[in-house]
Amino acid sequence: MIPAPGDGWVRLSPRKLLLDPVKAVGQAVVPVVVALIGISQSDMRFWPAVLPLVVLGPIVLGALPWLTTHYRVTDTQIQVRSGILNKTTSTAPLDRVRSVDLEASLLHRVLGLQKVQVGTGVDDDRITLDALAAADAHALRTSLLGRRVAVPAAAPLDGAPQPADPLAAGPAPAYADVPVPPPAPAVPLAAIDWSWLRFAPFSLGRLVLLVGGLGLLSQVADELPIWNEDTATSAWEWLTQFAVVAIVLTLAVGGLTLWLVVSVAGYVLQWWGFRLAREHGSLHLTSGLLTTRSITVEEAKVRGVEVTEPVLLRLVGGAELSTLATGVEDGVTQVLPPCPRTVAVGVGEAVLDHRGPLTAPLVEHGPKARRRAWFRQLRNALDVIVLLAVGWWWFELTWWWLVALGGALLVAAVVVGEASYRHLGHALAGEHLVAGSGTLARVRTVLETDGIIGWVVAQSWWQRRIGLADLTATTAAGTERVVVRDVRLEVAVALADAATPGLLGDFVVTEPAREQV
Amino acid sequence: MLRAPAHRVSPQAIGFWTVSALMGDAVLVGGAAVAWLVVPGAPGWVGLVVLLLAVVAVAHVVLMPRIRYRVHRWEVTDTAVHTREGWIGRETRIAPISRVQTVDSRQGALMRMFGLASITVTTASAAGPITVDCLDAETAAHVVARLTAITAATEGDAT
Structure with a gap:
């Protein structure tokens, strides 16, 4: 046995001894079976020697992490030590803990375990404890997040500004000496409503999985003995004799039904028991049927939200909501399942503590921006048409089809171009910069102006000719940039100046405006 | 404007x-x-x-x-870094000095032959690095020293 280092160091849950070998066996099963078959074909004498090795190997390997990993929580730090030869020690100051996420796969849940991930505000650096007993995990989460309880978590939704300074959300002196402060009441923001299931088929995220699965199936089908060219040809002739329409119809209905089942099942698996609440000054999300997730984002680190309405979802009045945060693994955290737009906007407003930004009308970017939006899509369509024309010429196909296809593409390009222009826009709503974007999907990004850490004004040659610019607000949150596209240069400068007063102050000169703003 | x-x-x-x-x-x-x-x-x-x-x-x-x-220009005030660059397009970048995280200077072999150096100022955003290309080496050293002094005095984690 490897002894614990003492001084409050503890091991992970002993039930990990069951978890890891099962995982290890799962990973090792293919090579082991291959090896066994290889051996059994050559000679049977080695069996008694080999069998214990292949059975015990994964178990020993699985047990090592439990023996060698220890963690402790001191007054100021959380520390994790692991490894035998290369000992690594990860530490995080408790006042830097920004997020504590819990996750449990089905196997974890059977064993009553939770995987704990502690984020410290530095993007890639997370401390992982896999796995703790569920009760320990929840206690650890509460105590880690409880330590830095500060501003009242339950701010009412009346448009009152939160303290804008992130330092103001540090540990309040009153709580500083208390190890585990009295738990603040959690304020629920949203919970799953199964009538939202109607949005599942209109959210195409899982289509990729389905197509991948079908691709795999078709590969298998290729291997089937019945599927050779002769049978295919004769089957095809037989089919065309009868009812092409009926076959196509059946395939379409079958595909739609499959999609319905897959999308609804995926929605249920992912969002079962979904609950979003505000506690300890953090947003806390739990969901999942088989694998449960519990994600915590510190509210002081949430710099904005993004409401996305993919084209299909928008047809049925649905939307998705993400938060833009700093110091979270990928910055953009989806905090709501596809749900009615009003719900997404309501929760978004609750997260922002402001009513305006998600509903305020956007300033349009004008006819020149519309022209660019149209041209961008038309150029894409022309690229495709040229490629198609080359193909047509190569294969000597009928030109009528190309003309029809090209016409359809151009019409589609105009429609998409107009749509992308209508999604374009910007606004400055109180302390929030709002940017509208998206070609097919309508996206509205809201960023706290306090989270803006720089500006980029970029003009291509074409944009300079017509006085437009792309204004980028750089930030540490979310995707690290918010772009206001094709806005008039003077409007862009005025917007940047108004959003971050003083930053541009020295560089802005008043010039007689050539056009009315 | x-x-x-x-x-x-x-x-x-x-x-x-x-x-x-x-x-x-x-x-x-x-x-x-x-x-x-x-x-x-x-x-x-x-x-x-x-x-x-x-x-x-x-x-x-x-x-x-x-x-x-003719296009490339730069300026470092007490509060902000401001650059303009490009030759077909134009790109203007501004970052508040209070949000600057690192200040790097770079000098390739060819740049050294011309006595030049570049400075890159990064913030916490991947979209926000500001590069001042091709300063003469002496000016670059001065600017780096000044920026480093200012950013060292700034508190907070600049996000």
Whole structure:
């Protein structure tokens, strides 16, 4: 046995001894079976020697992490030590803990375990404890997040500004000496409503999985003995004799039904028991049927939200909501399942503590921006048409089809171009910069102006000719940039100046405006 | 409107940009010419394309550094870093000094021959690094020292 280092160091849950070998066996099963078959074909004498090795190997390997990993929580730090030869020690100051996420796969849940991930505000650096007993995990989460309880978590939704300074959300002196402060009441923001299931088929995220699965199936089908060219040809002739329409119809209905089942099942698996609440000054999300997730984002680190309405979802009045945060693994955290737009906007407003930004009308970017939006899509369509024309010429196909296809593409390009222009826009709503974007999907990004850490004004040659610019607000949150596209240069400068007063102050000169703003 | 930043880059930059553009374009045009000569039975219009490429390359080498020198400008005030760059397009970048996280300076072998150095100022955003290309080395050292002093005095984690 490897002894614990003492001084409050503890091991992970002993039930990990069951978890890891099962995982290890799962990973090792293919090579082991291959090896066994290889051996059994050559000679049977080695069996008694080999069998214990292949059975015990994964178990020993699985047990090592439990023996060698220890963690402790001191007054100021959380520390994790692991490894035998290369000992690594990860530490995080408790006042830097920004997020504590819990996750449990089905196997974890059977064993009553939770995987704990502690984020410290530095993007890639997370401390992982896999796995703790569920009760320990929840206690650890509460105590880690409880330590830095500060501003009242339950701010009412009346448009009152939160303290804008992130330092103001540090540990309040009153709580500083208390190890585990009295738990603040959690304020629920949203919970799953199964009538939202109607949005599942209109959210195409899982289509990729389905197509991948079908691709795999078709590969298998290729291997089937019945599927050779002769049978295919004769089957095809037989089919065309009868009812092409009926076959196509059946395939379409079958595909739609499959999609319905897959999308609804995926929605249920992912969002079962979904609950979003505000506690300890953090947003806390739990969901999942088989694998449960519990994600915590510190509210002081949430710099904005993004409401996305993919084209299909928008047809049925649905939307998705993400938060833009700093110091979270990928910055953009989806905090709501596809749900009615009003719900997404309501929760978004609750997260922002402001009513305006998600509903305020956007300033349009004008006819020149519309022209660019149209041209961008038309150029894409022309690229495709040229490629198609080359193909047509190569294969000597009928030109009528190309003309029809090209016409359809151009019409589609105009429609998409107009749509992308209508999604374009910007606004400055109180302390929030709002940017509208998206070609097919309508996206509205809201960023706290306090989270803006720089500006980029970029003009291509074409944009300079017509006085437009792309204004980028750089930030540490979310995707690290918010772009206001094709806005008039003077409007862009005025917007940047108004959003971050003083930053541009020295560089802005008043010039007689050539056009009315 | 935004006014241009106060300072030009070093005049040596024209030489540096000319030489580096010349090296890149010479490889490209030379490669194309060799390919045209080597491949048997290449039609005559391919030669015209190579010639056109050469003309464009010459224009690039002659014009690009001069336009760049007129466009590129920089300024560091007590509160912000402001740069303008580009030669066909324009890009203006501004970052508050209070949000600056790192200050790097870089000097390649060719840059050293012209006595130049570049400074890159990064913030917590991947979209926000600001590069001042081709300062003369002495100015660059001064600017780095000044920026480092200011950022060291700033509190908070600059996000």
